[in-house]
Amino acid sequence: MPLPRIARTRRGHVWGESWRLGLSFLFGLAIWGSVQAQLDQRHLDPTFGRGWLLVDLAIGLGSAVLLLWRRRRPLAVALATALLSGLSSVAVGPSVLALVSLSTRRRWREIAVVAVPWMLAGWGHAFVYPTEDQAITLPNVIIGLLSYAVSVAIGWAIGERRAFVASLHERALTAEREQAMRVVQAKVAERARIAREMHDVLAHRISLVAMHSGALAYRTDLTPEQVSETAEVIRESANQALTELRTVLGVLRDVPGVDAPADGSPEPPQPTLDDLDTLADEARSGGTTVSLDRSGTLEAVPEQVSRSAYRIVQEGLTNARKHAPGASVRVSVATSADAGLDDETVRITVRNSVPRARTDAADGIRPDVTVGSGLGLLGLTERAVLAGGELTYGPDRAGDFVLTARLPWSR
Template identity: 40%
Template structure:
């Protein structure tokens, strides 16, 4: 059954029902006027007239009880010609809103009623009436199937449009979430390292009240430079928040020595082994840079002043190995968002990352990243 029968009657439905009612009454009266010359009892003629008008009134309710009224219309057609048009419209309603099998059952029942009509009205042209009625019913069925298929097509297109709109909204929300996650990760990576340098030097000033004027001035200059660079990095991130995600400021593998040198100037003893001849893919180089940056940041936070050993080695076809180690603190640090983000970064480039204490008591951050030949 077509579910459009369940909806409330629209303005278009009111217009269609009004035209159908007026047309069926007008044509029914014309047919009744021509049938007055038939040799039938007067009571049957009066019954034909009243039943036909009542059947026209049922057109207002054909959307609520389509099959029931169509069956009543077929029964009334046994003796009434006035309600013939109304009965045909009730039949078309079933053809439009129900499956073909239901319509064929109703057609067979209507043809039987037509045979009874020939006996009740005393007509001699049964075969002609059957052929004519069969043609009319075939046309009604064809029209009903056309309207039904067209409505189903329009409903399918509407459903597809709604699904496409829903999918587009979900994809937009997911893209927005991914953008926010990447922005948060970039802010963590960019600012975390700078702020760790600030914390180390500010802490050194607090615990060294006997420091000389030159040492205080040097530490203050490093703090000023780190704060200025952190502000510059923050401005870059904020400046591209409305830009596509791919336009966020991204470091390259060639910036790795500068990153290490900045930590050395901050007073962190860093030993760097860099042996990676060749050109790394951009996404792999950025991931290696972020791993080293996070390792230095964690060393500054949890083991300030301790030596840090960095090893970055590899070759095309063998992959790139990145390792950052430093003496571990007495209380092992928990797994923060930075290490979680690094695992995600490594997984995105089909690499592997691990971290934890070594048997020697150091904290080790190691990763393997693919490097195509």
């Protein structure tokens, strides 16, 4: 696919050069024909004879060929064509195009340098093609200055437009790069957040192992049944700690370390699906109407999956409060294992209506909607993918904004 795109670009470049050179040459031919008509009308000949008309045509053609180098040597081509236009009527068209092309660079010194041969070309052309009155009159000078000024103005405007388009292109590229960086930062932040959550759980598991193993070391009055029960608790806690440790290492493969709390105080236990009622009450206290629907045995969901599910519901409610204030939110959390399905998953749906845009603001912007970065959902997507599931969000056919997630788990 890239080859046809390059081919189209080359064809476009050739076409752009062809029509510009052709137009300038035709403009010069029109002037050449007008001069010849004036000579015939007044029964005059060029200073160098009638054969000079063919020489004029050849010089004009050579000036048109010089235009092919106007982008590499703009000042040299503009000077050469301006001087040649004093000897050739056909060269006037290429000289105008060369001056316009030079003016797109928007450098006053270069433009001022070309003004001298441009004005001298007028006197040279009057000498080559004399009329009954060969004196250089004020109208001729004014016409020369006006044509020079118009050519410079056209070129300057083209240069300004090109600079504006280039700045827009650069801004678009910068915005794309910044957005890509924000996406990466959101993913890294979500991984670090998962690691902090599992760090607390891992510390709890290891503390249980240390406590029960210490009891076995110092308690000599335990019955065999109590020793067996304690050993079973140690084994289960150690296995769960290993599972959590594998998950932490998988999440933090290339993520920088996470800073601990500044005061060294332990963080509270991470919320799970058991805390959905508290989360819904907090949202209702903020003015959001929340309806919570739970189905299935949510207590059987593993703690790691339950934490991720809680975070997804939390972010869904936060987005609804920020981007659809006052809208009602319906939260549904269900487990497919209780429905007799082979796969054991937690399915989450957060649905909220999208309020209509208000137009009472003078600039048409809704003042009541908080503009966010949109990175929270990217972080949730990363969390769901790391858990082996998926997360989708967007408006549905009914016009509501729907966030759905599927998190697999095994008992």
